[in-house]
Amino acid sequence: MEKLSVPQGRFGLSRYPVRKKETLRAWDAADEYLLNEVADKNLTAVAPRLLILNDGFGALSVALSDFMPAMMSDSYLAQQATLLNLQNNQIRPDRVRLSSCLDRPDGIYDLVLVKIPKNRSLLEDQLFRIRPHINKDTKIIGAGMVKGIHRSTLELFNHILGPTHTSLARKKARLIFCEPDMTIDPGDNPYPRTFSLDKPRHEITCHSNVFSQSGLDIGTRFFIEYIPASDQTSTIIDLGCGNGIIGLVAAELNPNAELLFIDESFMSVESAKATFNAAFGGLRKADYQPNDCLAGIAENSADLVLCNPPFHQHAAIGDVTAWQMFGDAKKVLKRGGELWVVGNRHLAYHVKLKRLFGNYVNIASNNKFVILKAKKR
Ligand SMILES: C[S@@+](CC[C@H](N)C(=O)[O-])C[C@H]1O[C@@H](n2cnc3c(N)ncnc32)[C@H](O)[C@@H]1O
The missing domain is CATH 3.40.50.150 (Vaccinia Virus protein VP39)
Structure with missing residues (x-):
């Protein structure tokens, strides 16, 4: 050390x-x-x-x-x-x-x-x-x-x-x-901010340190068009939830699912909670957890993990956290459960998924992003 x-x-x-x-x-x-x-x-x-x-x-x-x-x-x-x-x-x-x-x-x-x-x-x-x-x-x-x-x-x-x-x-x-000057009037704190989405129609809350706070990230926007739907009872995790829009869309498409929102940023977890409660008027329950990826989450407990991974850690650029997220997801998923990931094409997440899960499917791609899923066998 x-x-x-x-x-x-x-x-x-x-x-x-x-x-x-x-x-x-x-x-x-x-x-x-x-x-x-x-x-x-x-x-x-x-x-x-x-x-x-x-x-x-x-x-x-x-x-x-x-x-x-x-x-x-x-x-x-x-x-x-x-x-x-x-x-x-x-x-x-x-x-x-x-x-x-x-x-x-x-x-x-x-x-x-x-x-x-x-x-x-x-x-x-x-x-x-x-x-x-x-x-x-x-x-x-x-x-x-x-x-x-x-x-x-x-x-x-x-x-x-x-x-x-x-x-x-x-x-x-x-x-x-x-030097503090207690006589100045700085006005009001502008945070947290909210923005409105048209499709799907939602009010999104963003505390000041949340990813992409002025509007939806373009990768996220692409991802939410492809989130899978089911009536089954299931457990879905929005891993690295940011403002929580991915988990919110998943909740709407999976009415019997229990949602868990996880992020290492306290502000993200709180923003996801506010976004979710605004959408469901407090009538649908979800869990929220500040965490390092999926540390401490029970193995074989989730049906679906949705993830738009970070590609920066502090000032260092790398894919270490993405690796950790995918590895943790494999542990936490039930057999037959799926990890869905969106990322920039150049990040080549398919290589990691193939190595960890032994399989992957290309769900959709455009000139910038690719959506991939991998199944736990
Ligand atoms: C690319 S952003 C995606 C945010 C949101 N899902 C979206 O699509 O707008 C990645 C998120 O991962 C979170 N994150 C970074 N490292 C993490 C870790 N070790 N554990 C959990 N979340 C982490 C960041 O705080 C950030 O909110």
Whole structure:
């Protein structure tokens, strides 16, 4: 395990999920810059009420665990990583209070450390959400890699919290310093947003960190035209549900099915719930679970898994998560159950399905996307 050396100590940190032959570190230069700044400016001299936003794998939470920080993130994986890294360093799990960024922070914070997320909407939403939990004396420091900090990032801080400036770059990382101004009126938080679909007619709820939040993704739109229909009692899983439209269409076409919506993003799971309840007026029940793919779901329990897999994990581009989703689906499906997948043609998911399931059928394709199904034998 690689070690992070900072003024707060030396900590062994791993990424999550833990993979053999991992080539990427569990922290970046922005984490190091931020932890050095906290030490240089003596910001923990008087134990502060500390809030950390978007800690990727727990580097900040672990290094600052003496101050019992609250860590808010939209990522279930980030929370699991933080718990794992606390354990790796023999730190009790209750030294960090983990919550989803949809939870309300409690009270007023003295020090707020913000890892700048890639998604500008998430940052905007988070700044609105923390505003009632700071005062004019709160120290707010953002940190990110230079390529992820733009003029628009600073404008968000300026507009929602108060005057903001940046530091010099160090190892391609930069800090953002914001002085809260409690007299400004930033207006209302525009999140969550909703959009209307004409075909099928639905109101879709999208919290700020949900995939394709301004409208339906074109791959998803293609996929929902082909979702299978049946009157049988069945269990259907929308894996990586995002706003939940795939599971919602499946529920309509399969009136006797029980639906389970799963995503590693808390906001996605909540968006899927809101979308589903708006469609059925709360009359049809479904289950919702933040999870890492299908971890802990009973084997041989599902009839159908529907999936539009992600092809990015944090900054790293790869198909690791798709592999994991397909492998998990094979375990969780009953014999005769099916995994249906949509993806860009160039991702060649058919190769993976053939390798894992020994079969696949091309359901439909257009110039960009392909829909495939594989059956568990
Ligand atoms: C391409 S998006 C599809 C979203 C939605 N199904 C749609 O079609 O609009 C992939 C989704 O997978 C989720 N995801 C990524 N990694 C995951 C993991 N390890 N476990 C569960 N969901 C994950 C993402 O948060 C994202 O919502």
